[in-house]
Amino acid sequence: MQILYFPGCTLSTKAKGLDITTREALAALGVHLCELPRWTCCGTVFPLAQDNYIQMVAAARLLATSASLGENRLVTVCSFCYHVLKRVNHAIKNNREAKEKINNYLEENYSGEVQPVHPLEIIRNDYGFNRLREKLGDSLKGLRVACYYGCMLVRPPGEMNFGNPDNPTIMEEFIAALGGVPVDFAFKTKCCGSYQILNTPDLVADRTKEILASAAASGAQAIITSCPLCQFNLDRQQEKVADKKNFRQIPVLYFTQLLAAVFKVPLDKMGIEEHYVDPRAVLKEI
Amino acid sequence: MGRIMEALRVINLRKGNEVLVMENIPTEVKVEVPQMALTSGFRKLSA
Numbered sequence: 001m002q003i004l005y006f007p008g009c010t011l012s013t014k015a016k017g018l019d020i021t022t023r024e025a026l027a028a029l030g031v032h033l034c035e036l037p038r039w040t041c042c043g044t045v046f047p048l049a050q051d052n053y054i055q056m057v058a059a060a061r062l063l064a065t066s067a068s069l070g071e072n073r074l075v076t077v078c079s080f081c082y083h084v085l086k087r088v089n090h091a092i093k094n095n096r097e098a099k100e101k102i103n104n105y106l107e108e109n110y111s112g113e114v115q116p117v118h119p120l121e122i123i124r125n126d127y128g129f130n131r132l133r134e135k136l137g138d139s140l141k142g143l144r145v146a147c148y149y150g151c152m153l154v155r156p157p158g159e160m161n162f163g164n165p166d167n168p169t170i171m172e173e174f175i176a177a178l179g180g181v182p183v184d185f186a187f188k189t190k191c192c193g194s195y196q197i198l199n200t201p202d203l204v205a206d207r208t209k210e211i212l213a214s215a216a217a218s219g220a221q222a223i224i225t226s227c228p229l230c231q232f233n234l235d236r237q238q239e240k241v242a243d244k245k246n247f248r249q250i251p252v253l254y255f256t257q258l259l260a261a262v263f264k265v266p267l268d269k270m271g272i273e274e275h276y277v278d279p280r281a282v283l284k285e286i
Numbered sequence: 287m288g289r290i291m292e293a294l295r296v297i298n299l300r301k302g303n304e305v306l307v308m309e310n311i312p313t314e315v316k317v318e319v320p321q322m323a324l325t326s327g328f329r330k331l332s333a
Binding site: 008009010013014015041043044045047048049052055078080156194195196197198199201228229232236 | 288289292293296305306310311315318319320321322323324325326327329330331
């Protein structure tokens with residue numbers, strides 16, 4: 001099966017591990033990702049102001065390009081990209097003014113016919129978690145994993161449709177299918193602070209401390225995420241508290257890195273050199 | 287609530303009141319953060 005793929009800008013630089021392992025892991029499942037030609041940054045954020053359609057143009061162009069290639073699905077793994085593509089697509093489908101103005105600017109006739117999809121949705125809906133369990137059900141050997149969604153995958157629920165916004169379960173089902181133990185913790189959809197790392201780092205420090213402490217208290221051996229900025233915040237903040245008493249470091253992995261490890265992708269090809277908390281001890285056990 | 291907060295932020299930015307000023311971001315942060323942080327930060331917090 002071949003599906004059109006939009007990696008996004010961060011996956012070409014600071015999150016190469018997420019890009020490489022997404023491609024390798026899905027290929028091992030028979031899903032071959034074909035990169036969208038001439039793609040650009042999605043814009044990273046969705047504007048809520050009613051007079052700000054220009055900030056939707058970048059994402060709309062990606063979707064229109066996909067439609068022009070005859071595709072009805074566009075896979076993206078970065079939580080920010082997924083969020084923006086889904087919300088822009090929803091706006092074009094449901095807001096006549098947005099559709100008209102954006103199409104006039106792009107000189108396109110896009111109507112929202114392309115569906116942005118996440119690799120977890122591909123694995124669940126196209127491959128099947130039961131099939132994953134039959135093929136790889138002992139792979140994680142009971143590894144205790146905290147599944148961190150952050151805010152961008154699940155909210156607003158009416159547009160993202162990624163499960164219960166307070167208690168999504170698709171990552172937990174994925175981990176369980178691979179023979180891991182998903183641990184329940186209270187802050188799995190709490191925002192890590194995101195781009196506030198730039199101007200309010202103390203806010204990010206407070207947020208990530210709560211998330212990490214909650215995951216640790218639940219017995220997590222690793223945290224998985226789908227967002228390069230969440231990974232950065234949760235991972236790098238551990239450097240600031242490394243000397244604190246009773247603090248246990250937890251590696252923060254992309255979920256695709258776990259799946260790639262299951263398929264024995266070499267560790268030096270997973271982009272783990274970008275991680276502050278070394279995940280090799282966890283990945284070598286798989 | 288999100289729309290209200292966005293409205294207040296946009297009103298503030300359109301008055302020229304920047305929250306995120308590039309020169310004030312520490313160099314080591316600019317070098318290390320994923321660029322999605324810079325793009326989103328500037329879009330939401332810079333005039």
